[in-house]
Amino acid sequence: MSRLVIFQIAFLTISLHGISQDGCSANSDVFVKRLNTDIYAITKIRNDGLILYSGFLKSKKPLIKSGIFSFYSSSGHLTAVGSYDNDILIGEWIYFDTKTDSYGKTLYGTPRIIDYDVVHTYMTKERLVKPIPVTSPEIPPTYNGGDYRAEFKKYINENLIYPAYPKYEGIEGQVLIQFRIDEKGEVREPSVFGSNHNDFSIEALRLIIEAPDWGPGIQNNKAVNEVINWTIDFNL
Known part of the structure; x- marks a missing residue:
């Protein structure tokens, strides 16, 4: 077990x-x-x-x-x-x-x-000192069948749940997060490398982990890994 x-x-x-x-x-x-x-x-x-x-x-x-x-x-x-x-x-x-x-x-x-x-x-913040350099494939990954920059932002806006304690204290913030989309379109190694509050980091990880599968990036007609950097804002 x-x-x-x-x-x-x-x-x-x-x-x-x-x-x-x-x-x-x-x-x-x-x-x-x-x-x-x-x-x-x-x-x-x-x-x-x-x-x-x-x-x-x-x-x-x-x-x-x-x-x-x-x-x-x-x-x-x-x-x-x-x-x-x-x-x-x-x-x-x-x-x-x-x-x-x-x-x-x-x-x-x-x-x-x-x-x-x-x-x-997954990789913890402590083990990821700085983000991995990002390279762009010929065809970038897709999300929900479209441009991930627009579609994933829509997913974040519709599913973000403001953590109770920061909301209680009136705290706003931002999380910088990195994750990899593998050849199957699955999210791998979500990692926080910038955040002003632990609860924001947790909610950002939840959003990334629970996101439905993506479409992988394409290079030379083959599905490839793609590392994505994303910023999630927490505003009251």
Whole structure:
């Protein structure tokens, strides 16, 4: 059994019982802020400033998780990101293991796991000191059947979810991210190499990882790898 599968089992157990009864402890604080009549933002922060999780609630008393959540390890690395509906894990969740530079994707139905994807590899910010030089093939990659510069921007604008904690604090920012489109049009090695907030980095990675497959670049009538640099803006 892989490290990621073991983590997912442990995470599922914790998620079903932990947050609903959560509160402040000796070394952490939980902050809940009402964003509008239908939603609250919740963030748990250690005394040293590290975020343990952030997400959205539909009710404060009792705490009912509804919306996207991000969970972090004690060292500040992202461990899981996905959505809840009335305290139930739904849709696609992504689990990260920074020790092996890998991630896995699980699709949740109600109330069980209905699919589990293979583990993929990625590169962490710490291992990518600077972006890889970009070369352009004769025919650039396509996205959604069209010019990726326009179509991928549309995808980002339609699917970006502003992280709860920066929204709570009124923080705006920008993420510089790089990823590779392989010969099959699949996203590989998404890496953040510039960001002013960790939650923005996580959301940017989620958007890249969850993006439907691309069309590969073409060179000499053959599909080729193509490295893409992209900027994602977070504006309130």
